[in-house]
Amino acid sequence: MDFQNKKSIYLQIADFVCEQILLKKWVEKTKIPSVRELAISLEVNPNTVMRTYSFLEDKKIIATQRGIGYFVTDDAYQQVINLKKSEFLSVGLPQLFRSMDLLHIDFNHIKKLYNERIKHEN
Amino acid sequence: MDFQNKKSIYLQIADFVCEQILLKKWVEKTKIPSVRELAISLEVNPNTVMRTYSFLEDKKIIATQRGIGYFVTDDAYQQVINLKKSEFLSVGLPQLFRSMDLLHIDFNHIKKLYNERIKHEN
Amino acid sequence: MDFQNKKSIYLQIADFVCEQILLKKWVEKTKIPSVRELAISLEVNPNTVMRTYSFLEDKKIIATQRGIGYFVTDDAYQQVINLKKSEFLSVGLPQLFRSMDLLHIDFNHIKKLYNERIKHEN
Amino acid sequence: MDFQNKKSIYLQIADFVCEQILLKKWVEKTKIPSVRELAISLEVNPNTVMRTYSFLEDKKIIATQRGIGYFVTDDAYQQVINLKKSEFLSVGLPQLFRSMDLLHIDFNHIKKLYNERIKHEN
DNA sequence: GTGGTCTAGACCACC
DNA sequence: GTGGTCTAGACCACA
Structure with a gap:
């Protein structure tokens, strides 16, 4: 995955996550990659992925479980x-x-x- | 004219100018409002209009004549x-x-x- | 029992235990569920219950007897x-x-x- | 202003801002301190203030104007x-x-x- | 291991 | 000058 320069990276990652969900590659109630994992695989800073995940959590698309990870919500x-x-x-x-x-x-x-x-x- | 916050103002002004040209309200070879005039009528910092005009000049849509003002180019x-x-x-x-x-x-x-x-x- | 996400789970479990004691459901000097038992019934990692018990032990609310289990203290x-x-x-x-x-x-x-x-x- | 340890700093700053508004010290439509200014006066990192402001913007309590600063919203x-x-x-x-x-x-x-x-x- | 917060410092576009 | 994004690295509480 390579990033365009016009849109901020964390939003491009959000688009990526949304696309996984729309394509049913990441399905409801399942765990998604941890912040660090995704950061490494996308070659970005963990803070950037964290920002993406916080954004999507706010949109009720993913949810966090303390110490365990992020999960796709039921009606994501x-x-x-x-x-x-x-x-x-x-x-x-x-x-x-x-x-x-x-x-x-x-x-x-x-x-x-x-x-x-x-x-x-x- | 009121501005959205998602797109930079100088580009929104550029859109406005382009629209005037497409709608034939501002026609070829004629003078357009000075930086200061347009800034006042749009309630905007003159620097912002300056940036718009520079941008449009770069695109060969308007041209400057020293000491006189900006004009719509022949093939604007x-x-x-x-x-x-x-x-x-x-x-x-x-x-x-x-x-x-x-x-x-x-x-x-x-x-x-x-x-x-x-x-x-x- | 389901957990809120804002407060740490081990403290929510501690609240639960305290409530049992205040409501006299768990009384002085009696044995309380083992770490493993409670973990299973609450569907939680045993480490988490362990942390709760350590916390309450520190507060002199429960006490451990080696090889036997945790007990409600005399003045719990x-x-x-x-x-x-x-x-x-x-x-x-x-x-x-x-x-x-x-x-x-x-x-x-x-x-x-x-x-x-x-x-x-x- | 000194911070407690139990609540995250950026939320404590948010509380502070809300208090200014409730006490009418910062009133509608007026500019609030810039990110850097507030960061210096509170002796925290600008990113932390940025986070507070983003949070409050999301809650429609303050709004940003590009290149100018943050303002208290009309119905803050x-x-x-x-x-x-x-x-x-x-x-x-x-x-x-x-x-x-x-x-x-x-x-x-x-x-x-x-x-x-x-x-x-x- | 997980998320979450904070700092420091950099760079950018914009007004 | 302003906001906004990103990186790097650290530390913490929690499961």
């Missing part, structure tokens, strides 16, 4: 969906619509790009 | 289009597609929201 | 009272008074809540 | 009241009632201590 999947959806609706979509208006792009064009993307990835 | 309209388009293609679209995949949103849903938006704005 | 009841009372006077009360001052709550209000509590618990 | 007073009140109701009161029950203390006794406290402080 739904919480992640809610979080990402509200972000998308309040930030992503307005930006999209504004760009479409200013640049005179219509849906068909975007659809075409969407299909092309699939080819590119293969 | 096209430059803005290029700038916004490349931003959209490199940042906006990938983000959009990623959100759609993770949240299982399809084009029809977005289309519906697009139409609903028009109502909301009225 | 009084020791618990003393412990809780000093905690209450040095921590609980000052906090209470400070909250009352800052939040402008008076005794009548608290008294009302006290009476309401009885209803809630039924 | 009410937010602090809400925060402290919910803490008191969910933590302080149950503890109080439990102590009263276990130690067989009644309201008159507490009232007496409350009045004595006033003498002590003079």
